Amino acid sequence: MAVIKAKNVLKDYHLEGQTIHALRGVSLEFKSGEFAAIAGPSGSGKSTFLHLAGCLDAITGGTMMVGGSDVGKMTRKDLALLRRHNIGFIFQAYNLIPVLSVEENISFPLTLLGVDKKEIKERTAKVLADVGLEEMAKRKPKEMSGGQQQRVAIARALVKKPALILADEPTANLDSKIGREILELMLSLNESEGCTFIFSTHDQMVMDYARRLVRIRDGQVEADEVK
Amino acid sequence: MAGNRELAKIALRNLARHKVKTVLTILAVMVSVSLYIFVDSWISGMSMESRRNIVNYEMGAAKLQSKLYFEKKDEMPIYENFAGWEAYQKALDEAGYYSAPRFVFSGTLFSVDGSAPIVFNAVDPVAESKVLRYTTYTEAGRYIQNGAFEIVLGTIAAKKLKIDLTKGPNPVQISAVIDIKDSLGKIRHVYQLIPAVVVGTINSPNPVTNANIAYIPLDVLQDESGMMLEGHVTELLIRDKNRGDAELPGKRESAAVISAALDLPSELGIFTWIDYSKDYIDYEKLEIGATKVLTMLLFVLAFLGISNTILMAVLERTKEIGMMRALGMTDNQMVLIYMFEAGFLGLIGSIFGIILGCAINYPMVKYGLDFSEMREAMGADASFRVASLFRSTWNISVIIGAGVAATLLSACMAFFPTRRAVKMPITDSLRFE
Structure with missing residues (x-):
């Protein structure tokens, strides 16, 4: 089943009177359970595609189906609910809520979903154990290293068991050792939980780990290789 | 759906991010609320005392x-x-x-x-x-x-x-x-x-x-x-x-009821203390209005402070707002978080304001202030009919009302800056530095 189905997707930005064609007719399909990377140089359009797939931005043309829904035809509220229920995000800059503890950050998506307290506690404890941060549950993000914060971000994306996890350059701020650990973790979670991971990256290590590698250049798919 | 409690928890914790700014904003609300309570109590006390004094010392009912x-x-x-x-x-x-x-x-x-x-x-x-x-x-x-x-x-x-x-x-x-x-x-x-x-x-x-x-x-x-x-x-x-001296004339001392007890010729009539004190009542209204406008200006300053605090918070947390929206928070929930945050500033300020207002008010109610020399210099004008001891009065509805109004108005001050922030595309919010 296709988690994402992009057909001839266009995305234009308007900057200082100029139109920038970030995506020029991208057609891609990602199936459930994939562990894929979208690679390309800076400005190639890889992050743009990830943002459109995550319903963080609106397409200029074409169609983008996420979880079977045409996101181009959805309201702001429906898009928020789609993100809430089906999509987990991992950002390059972690983007944790600084005033919440590690476990509160992780449980936040479940709170948004209205999961009952007991289940929130159990599921949070499980993902905390999965990412190896049981001892740090009560810490605040600022009291942790970059690698630890990225683990929290992964746990936060995973905790609601979304159909799709989108990771925008997840290793960019980490050294290679920590980056490898994070990738190992995501791979094992992909295998154990069966959720789809799609990365945007220009990190060779991420490309090596990916089971499918899509190369984008100048807003167009250059190559799509399943390993 | 995220419970409002959860949103309120985040809002409450946000207050601890910039403690000095939070304290200063709370202080501004506190001063406004306490001053409002104090001034209103004073004017209410003066008004009540003046009305009693007109009836008891000047002209009867x-x-x-x-x-x-x-x-x-x-x-x-x-x-x-x-x-x-x-x-x-x-x-x-x-x-x-x-x-x-x-x-x-x-x-x-x-x-x-x-x-x-x-x-x-x-x-x-x-x-x-x-x-x-x-x-x-x-x-x-x-x-x-x-x-x-x-x-x-x-x-x-x-x-x-x-x-x-x-x-x-x-x-x-x-x-x-x-x-x-x-x-x-x-x-x-x-x-x-x-x-x-x-x-x-x-x-x-x-x-x-x-x-x-x-x-x-x-x-x-x-x-x-x-x-x-x-x-x-x-x-x-x-x-x-x-009727006791502490009470103001009631229905029994109205023109209609008194007239009914008399067989008056057409050229005579009953005129109540209110008919006779129109000048004073107009003065009282003007005085109360002017004083309240002045106090309201303080309120406005306090709310501008809150608005500024929230505006700065929204700007500073633009990236965070983008992230929370990416996680699936709706625009309304985002707005609600910041309204809670501003509301808490108002609520805490109001609570302290009520405590301070009542503390200042207590001696004014119990002992009053002696302005006899000033009154002597003023002579008998159409102003408040209080000769020497100016006393305040407890006005519970105003005390509670000032607190509630300050809290609600504070919360409302967050609406527009947050509403504008959530209109920004999520990707722009996430890139915001």
Whole structure:
């Protein structure tokens, strides 16, 4: 089943009177359970595609189906609910809520979903154990290293068991050792939980780990290789 | 759906991000709320006390009077008087009201050492003391008695005329013009000089009774040695026998109810203390309005502070807002978080403001402030009828209302900055530096 189905997707930005064609007719399909990377140089359009797939931005043309829904035809509220229920995000800059503890950050998506307290506690404890941060549950993000914060971000994306996890350059701020650990973790979670991971990256290590590698250049798919 | 409790928890924790800014904003709300409570309590206290003092010391609950007199009351048209008041007094007595006849006229009072324009109230001392309470506030000497050309003066008038009651009798001369309306409606003026002796001075809680005012027995002014009144009066003051001094007149002292107890000719009417105190009530409204506007300005400043705090918070957390929206928070939930945050600032400020306001208010209610010297300098104007001790009063609905309003208004101040922030595309929010 296709988690994402992009057909001839266009995305234009308007900057200082100029139109920038970030995506020029991208057609891609990602199936459930994939562990894929979208690679390309800076400005190639890889992050743009990830943002459109995550319903963080609106397409200029074409169609983008996420979880079977045409996101181009959805309201702001429906898009928020789609993100809430089906999509987990991992950002390059972690983007944790600084005033919440590690476990509160992780449980936040479940709170948004209205999961009952007991289940929130159990599921949070499980993902905390999965990412190896049981001892740090009560810490605040600022009291942790970059690698630890990225683990929290992964746990936060995973905790609601979304159909799709989108990771925008997840290793960019980490050294290679920590980056490898994070990738190992995501791979094992992909295998154990069966959720789809799609990365945007220009990190060779991420490309090596990916089971499918899509190369984008100048807003167009250059190559799509399943390993 | 995320419970509002969860959003409130985040909002509450956000307050701890910039403690100094939070404390300063809370302080601004606190000062505004406390000042509002204090000023409102003070004005309410002054208003209540003034209204009581008008009724208890100045004019009773209502006056029976010629309608023509009432129309021209500012000119003091003494020719619009009436006779036969004794029958009305009897009827009022039977209906449960005290009443006191008065003939009010203006003139000049000459003492050995000076002169002053005075409003003279010719009264029945016995009836007067049943309707009004100033009679017990003789600062020096005693109150007037029937059958003698005696005068009690307001303390301010006594000072002007250099009346010293410790140094024997104080002879004075009343110079007044008697306006008499003849059968053709023409008004004749008769100048009259009446000798009298000052026997006391009045210093009651109502400054009007202490100003350029004199009380003289009505009975001695009836013939040609007085004001040639021949049984006429300008008014009959009325008071319910059963109403306590702390209460304001109720329905029983309304014009309709009092009139029903009397068989009045068309030229006479009942005019209540409210009809008579229009100037004061207008002044009170103006004073309250002006003071509240000033206090509101403080509120506005406090809310601008809150607006600024939230605006800065929204700007600083633009990236975080983008992230939370990416996680699936709706625009309304985002707005609600910041409204909670601003609401908490307002709530905490309000709680401290109420505590501070009540703390300042407590001595003002219990002991009051003595402004007697200032009041003396002001004389008897149309302002608050409080002679010396200005007291506040507890106004629970305003105290709670100020807190609730400050909290809700604070919350509302977050609406527009947050609403604007959530309109930004999520990707722009996430890239925001």
